[in-house]
Amino acid sequence: MTTTDATIDTDLLPRLRRCTGPLHDDIEALLRLEAPMPLMRYGRILRGFHEFLQLWEPRVRQALPERLRPWFDARVRSPFAARDLAALDLPEDGADAAMRASALAALHGLRLDSPAAAIGSLYVIEGSALGGQVLTPKLLAAHGLTPEHGTAYFHGFGARTGAMWREFRQLAQTEAGADETDRSAACDAAAATFRALIATFAPVDAAGAAPPRSS
Template sequence: MTTTDAPIATELLPRLRRCTAPLHDEIEALLRLGAPMPLARYGRILRGFHEFLQLWEQRVRHALPESLRPWFDARRRAPFAARDLTALALPDDPAMRAAARASQHRLRLDTPAAALGSLYVLEGSALGGQVLTPMLQARHGLTPEHGTAYFHGFGARTGAMWREFRQLAEAQAGADEADRAAACRAAVQTFQALIETFAPVGHAASDLPTATATSPDTGAAGATAR
């Protein structure tokens, strides 16, 4: 049985959590955000998110109904990642760019429900960024103004924005079984695309210690939330 063949739940968010659980664990093991984070490795992870989001945000926006596009525009985070790359003067990374572009073939974002399922993955990841940001400040002296704008995101507003997303996703894609299935499929595909994007990081980090345990909602300091 594949992850998208999980028993049907009457609510969208519990179903999304269940169908993506194995992939959530896989990307946590790949990124190891709870482990000691050398600055060079942090830079590659940041670059990976930036390269992925530049393509992904355009596709999600196109798939959403016009009425939701201003809502989505107000929570885009690719500009935060770009700001961090500039602040840290990080070099270009052709391997990360190629992996991010190649990963897009996994994503089928052709309906609003699929867009919301994909958004579930990235919206959830913002929660864990609130855990990672102080760790980076303690280890490297980075701040939201210099180097952690992406993971800091919207700061104190993050929890409220996550609750708002959950309510909107349930209202827009939770009532119809076809929409729930499309959302779940897109969430699974988004995790798979992120795992493909960050494969170069995993290959370069085989000697790093295993991440410490974290809560099921924030993940390993926030790669993605369940």
Template sequence: MTTIATTTETTTELLPRLRHCTGPLHEDIEALLRLEAPMPIARYGRIVQGFHEFLTLWEMRVRHALPERLRPWFDERQRAPFAARDIAALGLTQDLAMRDAARAAQHRIMLDSPATAIGSLYVLEGSALGGQVLTRQLAGQGLTPDRGAAYFHGYGERTGAMWREFRALAQDTAGGDAASRTAACKAAVQTFKALIETFGALDR
């Protein structure tokens, strides 16, 4: 059983606290997906489908929880369309097991405020950085952003700048008081757990 990191708050900086409270779960999802290991195309396709099914619901919920002024910002960062492109490029049929797992996992995430939206976003925004490493491996298998690797390529060279922008916005939105920071951490933990539940169907 994973032990979730807890800490007495000693800083008003949000991102270090998010990293601390989700550290073990980050390791768990990495061990589950094994993205850096050699990967058959069939397994890769199921991973893309899992993200697509998860994000299709999650992105709608996050958008609703964000304040209206941030919704155009969020619209430019949505990644479900990238996964949909990959599914089409790879000629994949609907994966009912991944769909059902992704839908069931949504109940784990409470998205009822801007702070919880930011905490949940932290998980997926951080995964976009890791995707840049995987893109190089996928290229060796003949997968490119135009042919099956759009999701992990994401916004390519813009990804680092977008992460820095997110960090600043997250602090401004959810780092101003202890209650908001706590809510953001709780949502980040819930989001990791929901992803782990979703991808529990991966090797079945």
């Protein structure tokens, strides 16, 4: 093994990119955040993230070492999605109900049984905070939505988002990049998290996919 190969093998973030690249492409093709975004479709995407994150966040927190839990608590984003859904007040349809069921099933099959697995799963959600910001100006132009009313989730932490991503990269390498067992667990969890998100969002274009639940 050359020095270059060894560096690549032990640097966690490039390895995570390699092991999840096709899955990242799959979810981008599914969500199509750069395409024109009708308001109802946007609401379904928000619903999917909210349903997923409100189940995922407690599990990641539990898997992380106690010393990292305050760090994680400062980064949770499900409250942003809940705020947007309340602001938009869109009627639920069959796709919303289907995504709720899909998120529950997808999270049931996602193993987060070690700190390294939590870091790998976090890689997916932390990275999505960067990509999601491309949507906010389009939603402002198309629907008049702002971070204060309807785009809090995709706006996220605003100007701090880039710095938070760099902080995560450093922490991920420290916490899960030094040992091959941890690197492998992180990659497995990252891929599994992408698959869980893809399963959650499968109904996003399928209005009427399932009957809405009665209140």
